[in-house]
Amino acid sequence: MSARQHHKWIAPKRLGYAEISAAVSDPIQRGGPGRAWFIALLGILPLVLATFIAVGAVLTVGIGLSGVNTTVVWGFSIANYVWWIGIGNAGTLISSMLLLTRQGWRASINRFAEAMTLFAAAIAGIFPVIHLGRPLYAYWLAPYPNTMELWPQWRSALVWDFWAIASYILFSLIFWFTGLLPDLATMRDRAQTRTGQVVYGALALGWRGSARHWAVYETFHKTMAALAVPLVCSVHSIVGLDFAASLMPGWQESIFPPYFVVGAMYSGFAMVVMLAIVIRWGLSLQSMITPAHFDAMAKVMLFASIVMTFSYATEWFMAWYGGEHADRTVIGYFFTGDYRWLYFSLLFCNCLVPQLLWFRAVRLNLWLLAAIAIVINLGMWLERILIVWNTLSHGYAISLWRTYHVSLYDVVILIAPLGLFVLGFLVLARILPIVSMHEVRQLAHREGAAA
Amino acid sequence: MSTPLLAEFETPEALIAAMRQTRAEGHRALDAYTPFPIEALTEAFEPRRRLVRPMMAVAGFGSAAAMYVLQWYSSAIAYPLNSGGRPLHSWQVFLLVPVEFGVLIAAIAGFAAMLWSCGLPALHHPLFVMPQFERASQDRFMLLVAPKGEAEPLRRTLEEAGARLVAEMHA
Numbered sequence: 001m002s003a004r005q006h007h008k009w010i011a012p013k014r015l016g017y018a019e020i021s022a023a024v025s026d027p028i029q030r031g032g033p034g035r036a037w038f039i040a041l042l043g044i045l046p047l048v049l050a051t052f053i054a055v056g057a058v059l060t061v062g063i064g065l066s067g068v069n070t071t072v073v074w075g076f077s078i079a080n081y082v083w084w085i086g087i088g089n090a091g092t093l094i095s096s097m098l099l100l101t102r103q104g105w106r107a108s109i110n111r112f113a114e115a116m117t118l119f120a121a122a123i124a125g126i127f128p129v130i131h132l133g134r135p136l137y138a139y140w141l142a143p144y145p146n147t148m149e150l151w152p153q154w155r156s157a158l159v160w161d162f163w164a165i166a167s168y169i170l171f172s173l174i175f176w177f178t179g180l181l182p183d184l185a186t187m188r189d190r191a192q193t194r195t196g197q198v199v200y201g202a203l204a205l206g207w208r209g210s211a212r213h214w215a216v217y218e219t220f221h222k223t224m225a226a227l228a229v230p231l232v233c234s235v236h237s238i239v240g241l242d243f244a245a246s247l248m249p250g251w252q253e254s255i256f257p258p259y260f261v262v263g264a265m266y267s268g269f270a271m272v273v274m275l276a277i278v279i280r281w282g283l284s285l286q287s288m289i290t291p292a293h294f295d296a297m298a299k300v301m302l303f304a305s306i307v308m309t310f311s312y313a314t315e316w317f318m319a320w321y322g323g324e325h326a327d328r329t330v331i332g333y334f335f336t337g338d339y340r341w342l343y344f345s346l347l348f349c350n351c352l353v354p355q356l357l358w359f360r361a362v363r364l365n366l367w368l369l370a371a372i373a374i375v376i377n378l379g380m381w382l383e384r385i386l387i388v389w390n391t392l393s394h395g396y397a398i399s400l401w402r403t404y405h406v407s408l409y410d411v412v413i414l415i416a417p418l419g420l421f422v423l424g425f426l427v428l429a430r431i432l433p434i435v436s437m438h439e440v441r442q443l444a445h446r447e448g449a450a451a
Numbered sequence: 452m453s454t455p456l457l458a459e460f461e462t463p464e465a466l467i468a469a470m471r472q473t474r475a476e477g478h479r480a481l482d483a484y485t486p487f488p489i490e491a492l493t494e495a496f497e498p499r500r501r502l503v504r505p506m507m508a509v510a511g512f513g514s515a516a517a518m519y520v521l522q523w524y525s526s527a528i529a530y531p532l533n534s535g536g537r538p539l540h541s542w543q544v545f546l547l548v549p550v551e552f553g554v555l556i557a558a559i560a561g562f563a564a565m566l567w568s569c570g571l572p573a574l575h576h577p578l579f580v581m582p583q584f585e586r587a588s589q590d591r592f593m594l595l596v597a598p599k600g601e602a603e604p605l606r607r608t609l610e611e612a613g614a615r616l617v618a619e620m621h622a
Contacts, residue, residue, distance in 0.1 A: 017486055017590035143521060151525035155537065155544050163548045167555035174558045178565070182588065186486070189585035205572035208579075209587050211496035213569045214488035220503045220565040224558060227507075231554045238547060442487040445463065 007447040009105040010440075011287045015449045017441050020288070024183075024433045024440075025190050027283055033430060036282060041426055047419020054412040058130045065409040066131075071402040072392040076410040077131035079385035080417070082239055082260070083267065084124035085165065086380065090268015091117030092172050093232040096225035104446060105296065107439035108288045112279055112425070113272050114176040115434075119424035120271075121169045123417045128161055130413075157242040164238040171231060175224050178217070181207050182438040236264045243387065249326035250391035253318065259311040266304035266350075267380035270373040273297050275425070277370050279434060288440055291364050298363035301376065305354035312351070326396050333394045334386075338403045342382055343390075349379025381414075454621055455481055455597040456605055457581050458614035463489045466592040469612035470495065478605050479597040484578070484587035503564045510560030515553030519545055582618055595620065 007013075058065050068075045091113040098106035129138045141162040143152050152159045184204035191197040207213065237257035244256035273294065280289040319327040334343050353375045356362045363369065389404050428434065460466040463485065470480045470492075483492045526532070527539040566572065578584050578595075587593045594614075598605035602619070609617050 021486075021589045143525060149530065151530040153532070153534075154522045154526055154548065155534070155541055160544075160547050163551045167551040171555050171558045174562050178562065182487075185588040189588045201574060205566065206574050206576060207569075207571065207588075208576060209484045209486060210569075211483040211485070211489075211492040212498045213571075214485070215493040215496065215498055216503060216565050216568045218488055218493065219501070220561050223504055223507060223561060227511075227554050227557060231551070234547075234550055238551075241547075438487040445487065 007449050008292045009108070009290055010444055010447050010449040011290045012449070015287055015444050017444070020440050020444060021186055021190065021437055023285065023287060024283075024435050024437050025187055028430060028433070029187070029190055029192060029196060037426060037430070040422065044419040044422045044426070047416045048423050050412050050416035051420050054409060054416060055126065055130055057409065058413075059135055063131060063133055065407060066413075067405045067407040067410050069402055069404070071395070071400045072389060072404040074131075074388045074392060075404060076385065076406075076414055077127045078242075078388050079381065080414060081124050081127035081131075082384040082387075083377075083381045084120045084127070084417070085239055086236065086260070086264035086267045086384075087271045087377075088117045088119075088121030088124055088168075088172075088268075089232050089236050089261075089264040090272065091115070091120070092168075092175060092228050093265060094268065094272060096175070096228035096232070099222065099225040100229065103296075104443045105293055107436055107443045108285070108290075108293060109272060109276055109297075110439070111176075111179065111436045112275055112428075112434050113268075114172065114179065115425070115428055116268075116271060116275060117172045118169065118176060119421050121165065121172065123420055125165050125169065126417070127413075128158065128165075157238075157245055160238045161242060164235045168231065168235045171224075171228070175221075175228060178221055178224065179436055179439075180432065181205065182209060182217070183433045183436060185209060186437055187433065232264075233261050236261045243391075248391045248395055249324065250319075250330040250394075251387070253315065255311060255314055255318070259308075259315075262304055262307045262311065263380060263383065266301065266308055267377050269297055269301050269304060270376040270380075273301070273369060273373040274377075277366050277373075279425075279429070283429065283434060285435060288435055294366065294369055295360070295363050298357045298369060298372075301372070302354055302357040305350060305357075305376070309351040312347070330391060330394050334390055337390065337394060339386055339389055339393075343386055346379050346382040346386060349375045350383065353379075453598055453600075453602050454619045455595050456602060456609065457578070457584070457618050457620050458594045458596065458609040458612075459583050459586070459616040460592040460594065460612075460614055463492075463592050465613040466594050467491050469609055469614065470594055470596075472612055473594075473596050473605065473608055476604075476608060477599045478608075479599070481595040481597055483595070484584070484593040486588055486590060486592075489592075498568060502568050503561050506564040507557040507561040511553045511557030514556035515549035518549040518552045522548065577620060581620060583616055 063077075066075050066077065094113050095106060095110040098110065129135050132138055140150065141152055141159055181204060184200050185207035188197060188200035188204045191200050237260065240257035240260035243251040244253055246252060276289055276293065276297070280286060316331055319331040334340070353372055356368070356372060362372075393403050394401055458469065460469065466483060466485070467489070470483065474480055480495070482496055483489075485492065522545045523540055526541070526545075531539050533539070583591060584593065594609075596605060596609070606617050
């Protein structure tokens with residue numbers, strides 16, 4: 001916090017309620033998209049197109065397009081799935097945990113963190129389907145009366161994933177829309193065109209901001225937050241169980257579910273920091289997203305980095321202490337095997353680099369913070385692909401040991417969906433308030449900035 | 452009872468003071484409209500029906516139980532599949548899906564209960580034609596009071612409490 005700043009979470013000395021509404025809604029209702037927006041859109045359109053081509057290709061040709069083989073039967077699809085769902089988990093987790101712990105500063109970041117959840121979880125949902133091998137039968141995962149008299153196999157991790165992702169996306173949508181409702185009323189009341197009035201009016205459902213509305217709203221919103229925390233933990237625990245419920249060395253570990261949850265929070269916070277930096281610049285929200293916000297988020301990343309490091313160490317220790325030969329061999333393979341350089345990069349990205357966040361100067365330098373956030377997300381993706389590769393390449397049967405060879409399709413489905421994610425935000429930023437106006441008003445009132 | 456008055460204030464503090472003053476004088480404060488939740492007001496206008504949490508609990512636990520029964524029925528009775536000698540009724544793993552499903556249904560039920568308790572969706576309301584009411588979602592704080600007897604004394608009280616605009620609401 002600079003000496004010039006008067007309030008911790010609100011940058012200017014005075015930020016009235018009208019200014020808050022204007023700062024958030026005017027870029028949508030009164031300003032055009034601007035040049036940066038069009039450049040970004042043009043830049044990501046090829047990626048969006050590539051995503052559709054890659055998905056179309058795998059649906060037509062089959063998963064032979066990917067580098068999987070008879071030993072390493074999982075590949076980029078699974079790693080990408082875990083990575084995206086991890087990012088997707090963090091938005092709702094951050095938003096709800098900060099609400100329950102009464103961290104008023106969440107007001108500036110919760111809306112786009114929740115939107116991040118929706119987009120990331122939706123993208124994550126693509127991967128298990130395109131990796132099914134027979135994606136046309138994906139609907140067999142749902143229990144429905146059918147003439148074949150078939151039922152889902154409830155003991156299968158795939159079925160757990162289906163319910164976890166479906167429930168989580170729909171839950172996050174309701175949580176996000178509830179928080180959006182009062183802001184949609186603001187948008188309705190500020191709309192200057194007939195279309196704007198009708199569309200925002202219909203979406204706002206007639207919200208009047210009555211004291212009774214607020215009382216019910218707050219009860220529901222807090223209850224949702226209280227449900228969201230265990231839901232998020234259970235969703236990513238189920239992702240961890242996809243591995244832990246198997247019989248493979250290096251996967252069958254009881255630490256996997258919590259270790260996956262922390263990993264999700266870690267990469268998710270890194271993604272929120274990235275988004276906050278870009279959105280703050282793109283929409284000129286310096287008054288509401290302050291250095292103190294970045295300081296707080298950087299501290300959470302640092303904490304998560306330490307917990308991740310501790311989890312890796314626990315994994316190594318338990319393999320040694322457990323004494324199982326295959327487990328010990330797999331850990332040895334981490335450090336000396338075919339993927340060792342990737343493993344060293346993972347440790348560098350996830351454990352070493354974030355230690356820079358101990359320094360206040362680093363936490364307040366947005367360029368460094370953005371670089372660290374990218375490095376963390378890279379490291380977390382490496383972690384997920386290595387969980388898949390190391391164990392599958394080095395299982396119990398020595399005659400089956402093989403390595404993975406990356407194909408062009410793999411590279412495309414790794415990079416191209418990022419375009420889809422950015423497209424989601426570009427569209428969202430043009431139609432809906434990207435910062436929660438009513439919560440920032442409340443924050444400004446509490447901080448004494450609105451008076 | 453004559454028509455209620457809608458008074459517009461610039462700060463939540465002024466509104467709360469006015470509400471206390473009018474209540475002390477025997478008028479009936481009906482509701483307040485604010486751009487963000489204000490604790491003193493949500494307490495003062497506590498809704499009678501507190502449905503959201505009970506509805507969520509009933510829907511959540513009910514749907515979780517139903518999902519468990521579905522899993523048990525499908526794998527123990529309708530389609531018994533012996534895979535590696537595992538028990539047909541594998542209750543340990545049957546707990547996962549009901550948790551996810553129960554939370555989802557609780558959320559849907561809670562959202563419906565929230566709308567129902569608020570009387571929403573209601574795309575039109577007599578308040579929407581009131582002057583300045585569009586500012587209640589932005590930067591003004593509105594108080595709706597039904598006067599005791601004549602409207603004039605109440606109007607004076609509201610204006611003395613700092614109301615910038617006092618208007619009659621016709622339903």
